[in-house]
Amino acid sequence: MSKAAIVSNSSGSNTGVILRTENITKVFPGTVALDQVNYNIYQGKINVLVGENGAGKSTLMKILVGNEQCTKGRVILEGEEIHVRSPEDAMRHGIGIIYQELDLCPNMSISENIFLAREVVHRGIIDKRTQQQRTRELIQRLERKIDPNTLVSELRIGAQQIVTIAKALAQDTRILVMDEPTSALSTTEVEVLFRVIYELKSHGITIVYISHKLDEVLQIGDCITVLRDGRLVAEEVVKNVDLHWVIEKMIGRKLETLFTRKRHKIGKVLLRVEDITLPRVGGGYEVNHASFELHKGEILGIYGMKGAGRSEMLECLVGANPRATGKIWLGGQDIGGNTTLKRIQAGLVLVPEDRQRDGLVLTLSVTHNMILASLEKYLNRFRLFLVKKKEEKAVNTLIKELSIRVADPRNLVVSLSGGNQQKVVVAKGLLTSPKVLMLDEPTRGIDVGAKHEVFEIMENLAAQGYGILFVSSELKEILAMSDRIMVMSKGTITGEFTKEEATESKLINASVVGNGLANEGKQ
Amino acid sequence: MSEGKATKTKRLQYITRTGVIQLLLRGRVFLALIIVITVFTLLSPGFLNIANIIIMSKHVAIFGILGIGMTFVILSAGIDLSVGSIVGLSAMIAGGLINEGIQLPQFGVIIYPNTWMVIIITLLVGIVMGAINGLVITRFKVAPFIATLGMLYIARGFAGLRNNGYTFSNLIGKPEFGNTGFERLGASSFLGVNYSIWIMAVFALVAYLVSTRLPFGRHVYALGGNRRAAALSGVRTHRTETIVYMISGFCSAMVGLIIASQLVAAHPATGTAFELTAIAAVVLGGTSLMGGRGSIGGTIIGAFVIGVLSDGLVILGFSTFLQNIIKGIVIVGAVVIDQIQIKMQERIALQRQESK
Numbered sequence: 001m002s003k004a005a006i007v008s009n010s011s012g013s014n015t016g017v018i019l020r021t022e023n024i025t026k027v028f029p030g031t032v033a034l035d036q037v038n039y040n041i042y043q044g045k046i047n048v049l050v051g052e053n054g055a056g057k058s059t060l061m062k063i064l065v066g067n068e069q070c071t072k073g074r075v076i077l078e079g080e081e082i083h084v085r086s087p088e089d090a091m092r093h094g095i096g097i098i099y100q101e102l103d104l105c106p107n108m109s110i111s112e113n114i115f116l117a118r119e120v121v122h123r124g125i126i127d128k129r130t131q132q133q134r135t136r137e138l139i140q141r142l143e144r145k146i147d148p149n150t151l152v153s154e155l156r157i158g159a160q161q162i163v164t165i166a167k168a169l170a171q172d173t174r175i176l177v178m179d180e181p182t183s184a185l186s187t188t189e190v191e192v193l194f195r196v197i198y199e200l201k202s203h204g205i206t207i208v209y210i211s212h213k214l215d216e217v218l219q220i221g222d223c224i225t226v227l228r229d230g231r232l233v234a235e236e237v238v239k240n241v242d243l244h245w246v247i248e249k250m251i252g253r254k255l256e257t258l259f260t261r262k263r264h265k266i267g268k269v270l271l272r273v274e275d276i277t278l279p280r281v282g283g284g285y286e287v288n289h290a291s292f293e294l295h296k297g298e299i300l301g302i303y304g305m306k307g308a309g310r311s312e313m314l315e316c317l318v319g320a321n322p323r324a325t326g327k328i329w330l331g332g333q334d335i336g337g338n339t340t341l342k343r344i345q346a347g348l349v350l351v352p353e354d355r356q357r358d359g360l361v362l363t364l365s366v367t368h369n370m371i372l373a374s375l376e377k378y379l380n381r382f383r384l385f386l387v388k389k390k391e392e393k394a395v396n397t398l399i400k401e402l403s404i405r406v407a408d409p410r411n412l413v414v415s416l417s418g419g420n421q422q423k424v425v426v427a428k429g430l431l432t433s434p435k436v437l438m439l440d441e442p443t444r445g446i447d448v449g450a451k452h453e454v455f456e457i458m459e460n461l462a463a464q465g466y467g468i469l470f471v472s473s474e475l476k477e478i479l480a481m482s483d484r485i486m487v488m489s490k491g492t493i494t495g496e497f498t499k500e501e502a503t504e505s506k507l508i509n510a511s512v513v514g515n516g517l518a519n520e521g522k523q
Numbered sequence: 524m525s526e527g528k529a530t531k532t533k534r535l536q537y538i539t540r541t542g543v544i545q546l547l548l549r550g551r552v553f554l555a556l557i558i559v560i561t562v563f564t565l566l567s568p569g570f571l572n573i574a575n576i577i578i579m580s581k582h583v584a585i586f587g588i589l590g591i592g593m594t595f596v597i598l599s600a601g602i603d604l605s606v607g608s609i610v611g612l613s614a615m616i617a618g619g620l621i622n623e624g625i626q627l628p629q630f631g632v633i634i635y636p637n638t639w640m641v642i643i644i645t646l647l648v649g650i651v652m653g654a655i656n657g658l659v660i661t662r663f664k665v666a667p668f669i670a671t672l673g674m675l676y677i678a679r680g681f682a683g684l685r686n687n688g689y690t691f692s693n694l695i696g697k698p699e700f701g702n703t704g705f706e707r708l709g710a711s712s713f714l715g716v717n718y719s720i721w722i723m724a725v726f727a728l729v730a731y732l733v734s735t736r737l738p739f740g741r742h743v744y745a746l747g748g749n750r751r752a753a754a755l756s757g758v759r760t761h762r763t764e765t766i767v768y769m770i771s772g773f774c775s776a777m778v779g780l781i782i783a784s785q786l787v788a789a790h791p792a793t794g795t796a797f798e799l800t801a802i803a804a805v806v807l808g809g810t811s812l813m814g815g816r817g818s819i820g821g822t823i824i825g826a827f828v829i830g831v832l833s834d835g836l837v838i839l840g841f842s843t844f845l846q847n848i849i850k851g852i853v854i855v856g857a858v859v860i861d862q863i864q865i866k867m868q869e870r871i872a873l874q875r876q877e878s879k
Binding site for chain 1: 752758814
């Protein structure tokens, strides 16, 4: 615990640890999400927590606020062990959380939301006036002027964020966890939020701040903790560190050792996309007139922040969104008007970002998942029945080719580890004999070894002449893997770089165009 | 030598207490069936006589056939509440066709379709009703519960309208119209087994093959397990879902025909509340109401449990009230056990992972 000592000494004050975890371990079906984590939260500080996707940040927080139970380990609040079995328990101990996706009921008013499940009751009847009065006070404390009777659905995202904070404060929160609070906010809203956070800090409230946006983290944080692959790798005072230090700790090894591409020949145009547009409900665009080309044997990386429209664009390409417009040619053939099935048959296939939500049918076996998109290949002579032998042959070939570790392909797909589940989704795509493979965050939530294997698979496929679209939020990955990189921001393609041109700062700058973070004047 | 020993101990590990419990839980419906039959036989020695078996198997056939259609619907994460009403409507359609024919007053003729045509037309009506369910659900995004609840009322209404609430009786046809023999569907038997049982057996076999060996079957499972993943894999979700309700409508029409034939009469209230028994058979058979998990075989055994249970309780002289209570307990109990088994499987999977 020498590191803890460093922090409290160098911070130059006598504030101590308000909450710490001892050897917290969490096992999920398929992965060890947290591995003996000793995490410290310092009283009255803004504690920032960073790590790559799947490093275990959210899981750790879910355990602290009672949404998950740890497999092993202890949570100690002010020197005493506590057992947090539910969010209500956490609340009783003064631990509150604001989630990435706002957990408000849009059909109810602000005050109803703030007092949801804790209604102020007078003789069995909800005391509306008191609730509204208290809501007004809370909102004023957050420097806002909103009528407590406003429906949440009528508020802008930034204002909704304020409501969730008010909701947490209404419950005498001493430790407030903020999970990616700025992911949906505009620049001005972020500034307001930061002011609110400083204000909370001045009232002695301890903040835990989780974010992907490292510049933000360094701006606002007092102490920083880095998680990597479920382990706590570093803890420091923010003013002693810089961006390089953080990235190095997060990734854990140099770019060169992560993956090196072999170069191979890139062929002629395989996929041409023109003016792909997806209007956003309520104005604007999710995907704004995107046009690009993809060549044979090329890996085209698509970088951008969360919500930049990358996944949405891929879904438009595969025909999953009926509101999308635009033209698509695959190998010279116009497939713009086709259904998902026809596009898959033409050779376009998507490996979706959220494999459990969009990629896998968790109630089915490995085999049945793998062959789901290519069933017509395993029919008998009369094209009626599925032939088990053909299915097994295809599945076993892919299991060997992608080295998927599975005891028996007849087992349910949930029994596999995250990395192997991802490979099953890739295998499902490959079995449709595609020409273009679209991989949306293929390395999300899988361990380092499995990542390496996924990259190897991508490399081999590209060498075989597949065109690969590769979406990632991780700079290092995208720089290492892509022949060409396209950057998206707010639905628009804001930059395109060859492998030689691309640098981290160029990509980041392009990814915040229109966000106002870097180029405020442009919008 | 030592290697052989190692594999032996490894194998022995599988026969642990949790292993045995798992096996019992998996075969629970079958176990329940055996227990029910054993208990009834012990309580009433004449329980398993030929007459009882024939009555019971006829009831089982009706719920089995309805359950087959319902299994597809529930596997796709839907529900079909209109089953009983479509049974009634089909019975009335068949009865009307035999007794009154198709009247075309503008031409001054009445067409009496022969018995085979009656059966085919009735089945088509069932399929169309199912298709309407499916289209309302897929095109207009109406929740299956609501869409089929509407159809429950509408089909029952049409069943009553067909003959102003009266029964079509004496459905034996007339030799001069060439439409005799309808009653044979319910009364005759082949190899000593009633036709309705054969129909259930054939339906069950076909449904088993469709659900396990046809791409369509896989699509239904995928639809119920994860609609988004299915759509992104190229499954035509609207089409698959619509067909599922058409199958259910078809099975309901078949049951309507069987009942009308067995009674040699068609009453507009035929099949009231049958949908609930069909759902109970499916759920008893281990199919998850969340969709994506279950089997036709389970449903058939579930139908046997329900059939034997309800007839057995009647034979043993239990009151209707007591019968209802027991049936309710059995159905909820089955689902409770289902949940326990899922939890246990998860725990075992976790333990395996940690030990790795």
